[in-house]
Amino acid sequence: MTTPLLCLDLGQVDYQPAWDRMRDFTQTRDKSASDQVWLLEHPPVFTQGQAGKPEHVIDTGDIPVVQADRGGQVTYHGPGQLIAYVLIDLKRKGIGVRDLVSALENAVVEVLQHYKIDAYPKPDAPGVYVNEMKISSLGLRVRRGCSFHGLALNVDMDLTPFLRINPCGYRGLQMIDIRRLNADVTIEQVKQQLAAALAHQLDYSSVLFQKG
DSSP: OOEEEEEEEEOOOOHHHHHHHHHHHHHHHHTSSSOEEEEEOOOOOOEEEEOGGGGGBBOOOOOEEEEEEESSSEEETEEEEEEEEEEOOOOHHTTTTHHHHHHHHHHHHHHHHHHOOOOEEEEEEEEETTTTTEEEEEEEEEEEEEEEEEEEEEEEEGGGGGGGGGGGGGOOOOBOOTTTSSSSOOOOHHHHHHHHHHHTTTTOSSSSEEEE
């Protein structure tokens, strides 16, 4: 472990500007650019992955749907859900996409241990689960050997919009958040814990936490 991980706290950001910003960063970064994690929340939005099937979008109502360039199917983002966009030079770090997915899942499991929540990944369905309910979703894209997009961790949010879709393409999949399992949680705490867990799982020496 030799380098720190730069974590930017962006607050609440609309989906499209955040997406544009991380695509631009990935497209223009050079070999000297530091790896970064962006921590943020989105206003209510459904996002559909590249392989997304329209039959999994049931009734979105007044919540917009954005066709994204990440992997995976449809999911929901909203206030109280912590997003971590993971901007890593995979080639420089010497890891593959499967390694990154495992590190992200293990980081979420590590965070949930703080709240005495027994969580686990599933080999056939990326993400993190608690008693077969999904608490964290993953969707990634790699361009020029670098990752973008990342994970969403349900902290303290309105889960009812998930009923308007088949989350991640699974009909009847139940979603859960940390608050429903342990009331002693704030999203600010989870930001710090997730940043530390990502640095640990991705083998960085420390975290540099900055407002973005």
